[in-house]
Amino acid sequence: MALRFHNTLGGQLEEFKPLHDKQVGMYTCGPTVYDFPHIGNYRTFVFQDILRRWLKYRGYRLRHVMNLTDVDDNTIRKSKAAGRSLRDYTAKYIEAFQVDRQLLSLEDPEIVVRATDSIEDMVKMIQTLIEKGYAYESEGSIYFRVGAFKHYGQLTKIDLSGIRDGARIDSDKYDKNNARDFALWKAPKEGEPFWQTPIGPGRPGWHIECSVMSMKYLGETFDIHSGGVDLIFPHHENEIAQSEAATGKPFVRYWLHAEHLIVNGEKMSKSLGNFYTLRDLLARGYKPSAIRYLLAAVPYRRHLNFTFEGLLQAQQSIERLRNFRDRLTQAAFPAGENAALQARARTACQEFEAAMDDNLNTAEALGAVFAMVRDANTAIDRGEFRAGDRAAFLDTLERWDQVFAVLADNDNAKLRQFGLGKEAPATAGIPESVPAAAGAEAAIAGNGHEGVPLTQFLTDEEIGRSIDERNEMRRKGDYARADEIRQNLQKAGVILEDSKAGTRWKRK
Numbered sequence: 001m002a003l004r005f006h007n008t009l010g011g012q013l014e015e016f017k018p019l020h021d022k023q024v025g026m027y028t029c030g031p032t033v034y035d036f037p038h039i040g041n042y043r044t045f046v047f048q049d050i051l052r053r054w055l056k057y058r059g060y061r062l063r064h065v066m067n068l069t070d071v072d073d074n075t076i077r078k079s080k081a082a083g084r085s086l087r088d089y090t091a092k093y094i095e096a097f098q099v100d101r102q103l104l105s106l107e108d109p110e111i112v113v114r115a116t117d118s119i120e121d122m123v124k125m126i127q128t129l130i131e132k133g134y135a136y137e138s139e140g141s142i143y144f145r146v147g148a149f150k151h152y153g154q155l156t157k158i159d160l161s162g163i164r165d166g167a168r169i170d171s172d173k174y175d176k177n178n179a180r181d182f183a184l185w186k187a188p189k190e191g192e193p194f195w196q197t198p199i200g201p202g203r204p205g206w207h208i209e210c211s212v213m214s215m216k217y218l219g220e221t222f223d224i225h226s227g228g229v230d231l232i233f234p235h236h237e238n239e240i241a242q243s244e245a246a247t248g249k250p251f252v253r254y255w256l257h258a259e260h261l262i263v264n265g266e267k268m269s270k271s272l273g274n275f276y277t278l279r280d281l282l283a284r285g286y287k288p289s290a291i292r293y294l295l296a297a298v299p300y301r302r303h304l305n306f307t308f309e310g311l312l313q314a315q316q317s318i319e320r321l322r323n324f325r326d327r328l329t330q331a332a333f334p335a336g337e338n339a340a341l342q343a344r345a346r347t348a349c350q351e352f353e354a355a356m357d358d359n360l361n362t363a364e365a366l367g368a369v370f371a372m373v374r375d376a377n378t379a380i381d382r383g384e385f386r387a388g389d390r391a392a393f394l395d396t397l398e399r400w401d402q403v404f405a406v407l408a409d410n411d412n413a414k415l416r417q418f419g420l421g422k423e424a425p426a427t428a429g430i431p432e433s434v435p436a437a438a439g440a441e442a443a444i445a446g447n448g449h450e451g452v453p454l455t456q457f458l459t460d461e462e463i464g465r466s467i468d469e470r471n472e473m474r475r476k477g478d479y480a481r482a483d484e485i486r487q488n489l490q491k492a493g494v495i496l497e498d499s500k501a502g503t504r505w506k507r508k
């Protein structure tokens with residue numbers, strides 16, 4: 001089956017055919033770097049990572065551009081309140097975002113650009129829009145004339161009849177009922193940063209930033225643009241209007257939008273006390289791989305209901321898959337092959353691929369792999385599995401992980417690298433003091449999930465070392481110490497099984 005995506009523009013599933021054979025140009029709206037992104041933002045970033053990994057899996061060469069919005073209403077307001085320069089203030093959050101990305105195994109886009117590094121190009125595009133009659137000046141600001149662009153509303157399917165010609169809005173964010181001429185360039189305000197340019201002093205509006213940065217690196221027409229559904233209006237609608245008015249060409253061929261994340265069935269918000277950044281979850285002892293898994297597991301066009309129970313289940317699901325992999329690689333199987341079993345592994349791989357081709361149906365892709373694991377475990381228990389069958393199953397698992405990227409046992413190493421998260425021993429309960437992250441104190445204090453067990457994060461390597469040490473102690477006859485090591489591993493969620501062939505281990 002061909003690769004299909006739901007295109008917001010046409011409102012339906014469409015076969016994906018890039019403009020240039022196997023080369024794909026993709027733009028994703030990056031974060032506005034004035035605060036730590038919350039897990040709803042990361043739902044979209046994980047979806048975009050799955051999307052880019054799947055395109056590569058299918059043999060496309062990818063040019064993925066992501067922007068960092070380091071000048072807009074929010075960054076200016078917050079940097080001013082903090083008494084720091086815009087560049088200095090946003091640098092901290094750019095760095096935090098890059099750390100978060102590594103924790104969540106998000107691949108780096110081919111090109112990452114800061115908006116403030118493209119001001120000159122934005123000015124040029126605004127000049128073009130003025131020359132073509134799509135933009136006008138008023139009190140030092142420059143606005144896009146929505147009424148002059150006939151196709152305005154094509155993404156949102158908006159009714160333009162209520163829009164009064166010449167009515168303007170200065171804010172970058174507004175709703176559909178408030179659609180009107182929007183700011184391309186904003187006149188300087190007292191105490192705000194501005195640039196001296198041929199169109200006058202000022203700073204860019206948010207929407208023009210993405211039009212300019214995407215077309216600069218991907219050309220006037222490119223394949224994929226994606227973001228969260230909250231960006232459809234006005235941000236992406238305005239990007240289309242500016243870009244197509246300036247070039248006279250179609251801007252983007254496929255628009256992909258990820259649905260909202262909700263928490264326990266409710267909209268996430270600071271006032272409801274259910275607002276979490278990635279770091280809030282790490283501070284509570286959850287693993288980055290489990291967070292990635294949970295955010296990836298629900299197909300991107302469905303609401304994702306985030307719960308702590310879901311996060312624990314995600315952690316268990318990953319452990320099941322890792323245990324299966326370890327069982328395949330560690331257990332001794334009789335020589336030979338079982339053709340039917342190998343066919344089972346290949347079928348699972350095809351099912352996984354078909355699910356991903358179907359608009360990235362990650363839930364079905366997961367289902368295919370778990371059904372395979374169940375069947376293989378049954379075969380192993382019944383003594384039907386042969387040494388020659390290993391490769392087929394490991395291959396399917398490895399292919400699946402090219403996209404889901406949760407099998408590497410490196411949570412602990414990453415957390416240590418960045419000095420984040422919780423590496424406490426596996427005593428029950430929640431950490432005593434939770435570092436507060438960006439206004440989320442209330443959320444942490446009162447949400448009633450204090451009973452979550454923390455698992456000490458041990459890597460495969462560390463477990464191997466402990467087992468070696470224990471075996472050494474047993475050889476020396478120091479059974480007390482050997483038993484202590486076994487108990488420590490058990491507290492960390494690792495179970496040992498001794499047999500004549502040696503010691504096998506698995507995670508609880």
Ligand SMILES: [Zn+2]
Nearest residue numbers: 029030210235
């Ligand atoms: Zn954008």
